[in-house]
Structure formats: C-alpha cells, structure tokens
Amino acid sequence: MKSEQLLSSSAPLHLDSGESSHFVGFDTPDSERTMLLRVVDFGHNGSRAPQRPPMIKLKADSGPSVTLTEFPNAQPIVDPDDHVVGSATWLRKEYDVYLVRISLDRPANNWQIQITNDDSTPHAFQIISLGETRIRNANGAPGSNSLYCGHFPCACTIHEGTPTMACPHCNHYGRPG
Incomplete structure (x- = not known):
C-alpha cells in the first residue's frame, strides 16, 4: 500500500x-x-x-x-x-x-x-x-493528497517505487517520502 x-x-x-x-x-x-x-x-x-x-x-x-x-x-x-x-x-x-x-x-x-x-x-x-x-x-x-518521491532533488509527485523496483516516473527506488 x-x-x-x-x-x-x-x-x-x-x-x-x-x-x-x-x-x-x-x-x-x-x-x-x-x-x-x-x-x-x-x-x-x-x-x-x-x-x-x-x-x-x-x-x-x-x-x-x-x-x-x-x-x-x-x-x-x-x-x-x-x-x-x-x-x-x-x-x-x-x-x-x-x-x-x-x-x-x-x-x-x-x-x-x-x-x-x-x-x-x-x-x-x-x-x-x-x-x-x-x-x-x-x-x-486545505491541501490535497499526493505521493512524493522524497529523493532530493527529485520532484516526482506520483512515486510508485519500492525498495526492489524503480519508480516508472522518476527511476528512484524506495518508498515515497
């Protein structure tokens, strides 16, 4: 999740x-x-x-x-x-x-x-x-919900990476944030 x-x-x-x-x-x-x-x-x-x-x-x-x-x-x-x-x-x-x-x-x-x-x-x-x-x-x-990669200086807001799979949007590994 x-x-x-x-x-x-x-x-x-x-x-x-x-x-x-x-x-x-x-x-x-x-x-x-x-x-x-x-x-x-x-x-x-x-x-x-x-x-x-x-x-x-x-x-x-x-x-x-x-x-x-x-x-x-x-x-x-x-x-x-x-x-x-x-x-x-x-x-x-x-x-x-x-x-x-x-x-x-x-x-x-x-x-x-x-x-x-x-x-x-x-x-x-x-x-x-x-x-x-x-x-x-x-x-x-109010703010709105969004996912954020968290790897500075990445600006990916739809991060879908995991520790074992790179995000298809920013190519970083790991969970958001």
Whole structure:
C-alpha cells in the first residue's frame, strides 16, 4: 500500500517584471529535519517559457531575509539573534518547477518565503509544500493528497517505487517520502 503525504499550497502569486510577493508563511514539520517546497512558474498567460528563474528569499522568525543560491550552494538562515537555524538552496526541476530544500538545524517558529519575478514579462507563481510542511494561506484552503518521491532533488509527485523496483516516473527506488 502506498503511503500518502499531504500537499498545501499558496494562492497563485501574479507578479509583474521585477515585482516581489509578500512573505508567505509556512509551518515547519515537527518530526522532519528537512523541508521541501516547490515553486511552480506558470509563465506569462500560461506559457511554459520562463527565461530567468525567480529570486527566492527565506527568513526565519523576524531574522533577515536571505536570497537563496542554486544547488549545491546552500545559504545559512539566521534568526533575529543571528543564530543559524538552518540552510537552504534551490534547484530547477522540469522546465518550470524550482525545488527548495531547507535543512533545519534548530527550531524557528515563523518561516517565510518570498518570490521575486526576475524575468522581463509577468509570471504567476505558486508555492507548494511537501510532507508535513504547511503553507499558511490567508483563505485557509486545505491541501490535497499526493505521493512524493522524497529523493532530493527529485520532484516526482506520483512515486510508485519500492525498495526492489524503480519508480516508472522518476527511476528512484524506495518508498515515497
């Protein structure tokens, strides 16, 4: 039997060229040391032609915002007292999906993510959480069930692998999550 993990997502963020979203809050998982978020770029009017990746910033509690760098270079995330609470990086998956990996070193209560459209045309973005991480939506929209591979940097959401059989979608072995 497949185990399922819940997804939750932000409302679509419609951003003009150079525009930044508000900081979107999310809750950290109680039992996990790694959080995975997906930033999906819907392009301009639904086109699949992102020219430049978005700028992705994170902050923990009321600490400073940190611009993430592309995998494998992780950036430290600090709290207001300048203590490192984690590190994060992003990796472009598929054509229009950016996978954000956050490693937790110590608890922080109020994590937030911000997206800036660095392309020359308007784009719509959506932030999707994986596993126990919960996006805090203003409208409180519930998440939906989906399977997730769990092998960073894989973005497979229909993982059907087992310890002895590779997933036909992502070719990874092992159970979801």
